[in-house]
Amino acid sequence: MDATWNIWRFVDRRRRQYRCIQMLTHVAEETRQKNSSNMASSCCKISPIIPVFVGFLLVASWVGPVVSLSTSSETEGRLRANQTFRPGEELQKWKRINALLSKVNKPAAKTIQSPDGDLIDCVLSHQQPAFDHPQLKGQKPLDPPERPKGHNPTGSVPEIFQSWTISGDSCPEGTVPIRRTREEDVLRASSIRRFGRKVRRPVRRDSSSTGHEHAVGFVMGDQYYGAKASLNVWAPHVANQYEFSLSQMWVISGSFGDDLNTIEAGWQVSPELYGDNYPRFFTYWTTDAYQATGCYNLLCSGFVQTNNKIAIGAAISPISSYKGGQFDISLLVWKDPKHGNWWLEFGSGLLVGYWPSFLFSHLRNHASMVQFGGEVVNSRPGGVHTATQMGSGHFAGEGFGKASYFRNLQVVDWDNSLIPLSNLRVLADHPNCYDIQGGSNGVWGNYFYYGGPGRNVRCP
Structure with missing residues (x-):
């Protein structure tokens, strides 16, 4: 009963916002005619909602991109034409959102407030989203497998490697953050x-990869x-x-058609997924080329987390600085010879969890390609190349302390x-925007520098 009442309160509030938007549009017209600068501010009071209503101006459809209010007659006319209020559709959409949140957010034994605004729920390990899978x-998480031969980790994972752990608070044993x-x-x-899925795209690293640009070693x-x-x-x-x-890092098998299998892990900055610009530790998987299977992190059933110290999708701290300290993370993905599952290790010996082998078709056996490197989305805002940076935002030629790197590459x-x-081969599909340079030495083994600023005089 409370949930239904809250939904209808939401719809009623949105109806009032809609009326206010109509009034604001009318006042904007009068303002232009009378050259008055303060009439619109007295139209109505929705103080916490004012920053929000612009983003929700066309949310009756609940699917389009955020739009901004314009003072041009043409834009105002278009807004009026599109502002059809559909409370029934909004109610159904709101129910779907609540159902999704109930599915992905499991009951917490403890909740930790991160300084970056995240809430980290400590969920009993056998109640995590993976175990929604038929x-x-x-079941419960499996015991750790045998590590690959030749895996001799040196050093240890730093005590603070994610923002939510800065306070010293942690999730108890038997739970996962x-x-x-x-x-x-x-x-x-x-x-x-x-939600929680990548946009389907070609994976081949060439100029045909519409909107996605790469600098990779493979x-x-x-x-x-x-x-x-x-x-x-x-x-x-x-x-x-x-x-x-x-x-x-990508572990890949299958063709480059609809049967592509991938396992992916690394760090990403994604304002759409996380709502900010922090670099975050992430995982991904798919068994059908990003069509219907797989997701980021734990946003669907699949990846089984076994660790109570790492929150997948949480911000990484500290980070590297230009001409300053460099902070890197080590990632190991390998197939357990005994059970066939693909395990993920972070740092020196810290197991994060595993992808069950039954999730995959081709990767049930082995991978046919491994890739390392950077990727950006170029939406060409304003018809020019994006200024989104890859890695440090500096080209590979600047070297250590300035450019991004991968080192100690192994299979x-x-x-x-x-x-x-x-x-190892290296490829940058838009080298004037983002480039890559490979090498090998006795300390770093196989390595490469990569990245770039995006739009510049050579990348219009």
């Missing part, structure tokens, strides 16, 4: 159905059972909500052994 219902999904997170998505032509790398973390500028910048072979790459 093939996992009633999960970033709480909020209503505003869902509203930023292009649609409820696509190996192919063999059977791969995992990969390992260390990459430094930055906070690249992302030009608008509909773009992102990420640095990650896992059929014998569950970590081995160096023997045929």
